Amino acid sequence: MHTIFHLDLDAFFVSVERVLDPSLEGKPVIVGGDPEGRGVVSTCSYEARKFGLHSAMPIRQAYKLCPQGIYLRGHFSEYIHYSKAVKKILEEYAPLIEQSSIDEYYIDFTGCEKIYGDFPKFALFLQNEIKEKLSLPCSIGIGSNKTIAKIGSDFKKPMGVTYVAPGDEKKFLSPLPVEKMPGVGKVTLKELQSRGIYTVGDIAKLPQDYFATDFGKSGLDLWRKANGEGTEFLTIKREQKSISKETTYSEDVVDKKLLEDTLFNLTSKVAQTLRDNNFMASTIGIKLRYSDFQTIERAKTIRPTDDDKVIYETVVDLFRKAFTRRVAVRLIGVHLTKFANFAEQGYLFESEDEKRKKLLKAVNIVRSKYGFGSVQLGSLKEAD
Ligand SMILES: [Mg+2]
Numbered sequence: 289m290h291t292i293f294h295l296d297l298d299a300f301f302v303s304v305e306r307v308l309d310p311s312l313e314g315k316p317v318i319v320g321g322d323p324e325g326r327g328v329v330s331t332c333s334y335e336a337r338k339f340g341l342h343s344a345m346p347i348r349q350a351y352k353l354c355p356q357g358i359y360l361r362g363h364f365s366e367y368i369h370y371s372k373a374v375k376k377i378l379e380e381y382a383p384l385i386e387q388s389s390i391d392e393y394y395i396d397f398t399g400c401e402k403i404y405g406d407f408p409k410f411a412l413f414l415q416n417e418i419k420e421k422l423s424l425p426c427s428i429g430i431g432s433n434k435t436i437a438k439i440g441s442d443f444k445k446p447m448g449v450t451y452v453a454p455g456d457e458k459k460f461l462s463p464l465p466v467e468k469m470p471g472v473g474k475v476t477l478k479e480l481q482s483r484g485i486y487t488v489g490d491i492a493k494l495p496q497d498y499f500a501t502d503f504g505k506s507g508l509d510l511w512r513k514a515n516g517e518g519t520e521f522l523t524i525k526r527e528q529k530s531i532s533k534e535t536t537y538s539e540d541v542v543d544k545k546l547l548e549d550t551l552f553n554l555t556s557k558v559a560q561t562l563r564d565n566n567f568m569a570s571t572i573g574i575k576l577r578y579s580d581f582q583t584i585e586r587a588k589t590i591r592p593t594d595d596d597k598v599i600y601e602t603v604v605d606l607f608r609k610a611f612t613r614r615v616a617v618r619l620i621g622v623h624l625t626k627f628a629n630f631a632e633q634g635y636l637f638e639s640e641d642e643k644r645k646k647l648l649k650a651v652n653i654v655r656s657k658y659g660f661g662s663v664q665l666g667s668l669k670e671a672d
Pocket residue numbers: 296297298299300391
């Protein structure tokens with residue numbers, strides 16, 4: 289029997305904002321941008337939820353419901369910092385951790401009962417550790433697989449601990465509304481309700497074939513999960529350490545303009561790889577090898593980004609400071625490191641306008657369809 293914990297930080301972005309500014313405690317706080325803007329609520333405090341606010345609600349609508357709320361753009365690099373700090377605490381106790389988003393962690397404690405004793409008590413201990421060391425509240429679900437653990441962490445929030453004993457999976461799931469099942473979105477929910485299926489128990493009672501035929505593979509998956517099954521193993525991704533791209537010239541180059549053009553192309557390539565992987569980089573570096581083989585590397589750490597323009601400006605700045613000899617260059621390269629794998633959430637906190645974000649997305653689509661050369665940074669510059 290496996291024992292999986294799912295730890296979910298409660299209203300994470302708001303909780304971090306409260307660490308940074310304790311005067312926000314007890315107030316309706318909304319993270320996700322300017323109330324006049326077009327953004328959506330990223331996270332809101334439990335006080336704000338009393339006004340009917342929830343994640344993904346358009347900010348303007350939220351503002352109508354709760355004009356007295358405190359609306360913040362958010363501090364994305366702080367969220368990454370705290371997200372890592374939580375993982376560090378967990379690593380002191382856990383043999384295996386899968387971080388599934390910026391504020392969610394699966395932890396495999398299978399076979400650890402001899403070390404940690406009673407699991408619910410141990411969950412309270414972990415919760416307390418994180419609260420004491422980082423002032424962040426979290427909820428924990430414990431179950432025999434990932435699905436049960438995840439539904440469990442959402443069952444009592446904030447600061448909840450939910451333990452589903454082995455064998456009790458179906459009993460626990462049965463009364464829950466179907467939308468509590470991971471993977472049941474608006475469309476599936478409507479479809480299920482139109483068939484008179486409202487609770488997870490309703491799904492479990494029906495024959496397996498009913499779902500397999502009408503909903504395909506995902507239906508079968510849903511039926512299995514409703515019956516208490518789920519994945520028992522964590523997915524541990526190997527961290528990619530860096531993205532880099534280099535060019536060796538067939539003839540050594542001394543022309544600064546040509547070197548900068550090359551850097552420009554290399555930047556576009558590494559930035560595209562970065563976005564393809566949903567990463568953000570915070571350390572930008574260059575490499576120069578002169579014709580006499582002297583090699584220079586320079587790097588700079590900036591706010592996490594996946595934006596060509598920001599990366600290129602940093603690259604050129606590094607290059608101009610490093611390229612001091614009037615000697616021809618043989619090789620030139622760009623590298624990015626220190627990734628945050630939460631680029632999507634990060635977009636919400638970039639201060640530049642919507643247009644630019646959409647453009648970047650469009651550039652990626654065009655590039656992947658027609659090849660990298662079809663859209664260059666020049667078009668991005670014009671957009672500013
Ligand atoms: Mg959370």
